[in-house]
Each structure stands twice: as structure tokens, then as C-alpha cells.
Amino acid sequence: MGLKLEEIRSLIKKALPDAEIKIEDLAGDENHYSATIKSKAFSGKSIIEQHKIVYKALGNKMGNELHALALNTKEL
Amino acid sequence: MDENLKIKINKYLEDNEVCLFMKGTPEVPQCGFSMAISNVLKHLNVNFKGINVLEDNEIREGIKQFSDWPTIPQLYIKKEFVGGCDIIKEMFEKGDLQKKLKEKNISFKTN
Numbered sequence: 001m002g003l004k005l006e007e008i009r010s011l012i013k014k015a016l017p018d019a020e021i022k023i024e025d026l027a028g029d030e031n032h033y034s035a036t037i038k039s040k041a042f043s044g045k046s047i048i049e050q051h052k053i054v055y056k057a058l059g060n061k062m063g064n065e066l067h068a069l070a071l072n073t074k075e076l
Numbered sequence: 077m078d079e080n081l082k083i084k085i086n087k088y089l090e091d092n093e094v095c096l097f098m099k100g101t102p103e104v105p106q107c108g109f110s111m112a113i114s115n116v117l118k119h120l121n122v123n124f125k126g127i128n129v130l131e132d133n134e135i136r137e138g139i140k141q142f143s144d145w146p147t148i149p150q151l152y153i154k155k156e157f158v159g160g161c162d163i164i165k166e167m168f169e170k171g172d173l174q175k176k177l178k179e180k181n182i183s184f185k186t187n
Contacts, residue, residue: 047159047163047166048145048157048158048159048163051159051160051162051163052144052145055145055146060146062146062147063140063146063147063148068109070161070162071162072162072166
């Protein structure tokens with residue numbers, strides 16, 4: 001269980017190369033993170049679609065290895 | 077996804093205008109994220125149905141495929157998937173959740 005912060009960052013970066021990413025390990029347990037992500041890919045998309053883009057980037061890890069990732073997405 | 081499971085989920089959404097798929101119950105939530113949405117809805121005096129996915133593993137996995145959303149809780153208003161914990165909290169703080177409820181003709185406390 002658990003996913004390294006840098007691994008999350010690199011998965012997001014791979015899917016959204018232009019993204020500005022800020023990730024925090026909230027509990028220090030590699031399982032509860034919060035991420036603020038800015039990308040042009042979010043423009044014109046609903047917040048649900050924006051979060052889905054991030055979840056897709058993380059493959060099937062969200063809800064499995066990764067228990068909690070609070071998301072805050074913004075258009076760049 | 078399995079047709080019967082789809083029918084089962086749709087039945088919940090048809091029978092209840094506001095549906096929260098959650099871990100635990102509104103009275104005794106088993107996860108902080110589920111509790112957060114449940115508390116927002118209680119605060120707004122919204123009449124909602126809590127569906128405890130911990131009691132039904134089929135629903136627990138099925139709802140994720142249904143909405144193409146990997147986490148629980150999930151809130152539905154009049155059959156529309158509105159969001160998980162982050163989105164609902166943000167919408168509530170900005171007043172967008174209240175707007176959505178109004179749009180969908182769901183009664184809630186406005187003060």
C-alpha cells in the first residue's frame with residue numbers, strides 16, 4: 001500500500017506535461033495526499049472532467065494503492 | 077458493466093432524488109470523506125438516501141464503473157453524478173451546491 005509522492009508527480013506530469021503540480025503528504029503515511037494542479041488541459045472542462053483527467057493519469061492506482069488524494073485543479 | 081447491477085443502481089437513483097453512495101450510514105459514517113458530504117447535506121437539511129457500499133460489495137465496485145469515478149463517496153442529484161468529497165465541499169463553500177439543489181428543485185435550508 002501507499003504511493004510515493006514523486007511517483008504521483010511523475011504520473012501526472014507524464015499525462016499533463018505542462019502541469020504545475022504541488023503535492024502534500026497530509027498524514028506522512030504515503031496514503032493521504034493533497035494536490036493542486038494547474039494545466040491548460042483543464043480549460044473549458046467541468047470540475048468532474050478535470051478530476052477524471054488526473055485520475056486517468058494515475059491509472060488504476062486511485063482508490064487502490066492510493067487511498068486519498070484531495071484534488072484542486074485549475075486552468076493554466 | 078453487468079446489466080443487472082446497472083439496473084440496481086438506476087433503481088436507487090430513480091427512487092431517491094438525492095443519493096449518497098458512502099462508507100457507513102449517515103448516522104454512523106465509516107470514513108471521513110463520507111462523513112464530510114453527509115454533514116454538508118445534513119447542514120443544508122437535504123433529505124437524502126445514504127447507500128452503504130460496505131454492505132454491498134457489488135455496488136461498491138459497480139458504482140465506480142457506473143460513474144467512471146474511482147472513489148467513494150459519490151453524490152447523485154436527480155440521477156446526475158455531482159461529485160466526490162473534494163468537489164462537494166468546494167461547491168458548498170462557493171454556494172454552487174446550493175445553486176445546483178435549487179436548479180434541480182430539491183428543498184434545502186437557505187440560511
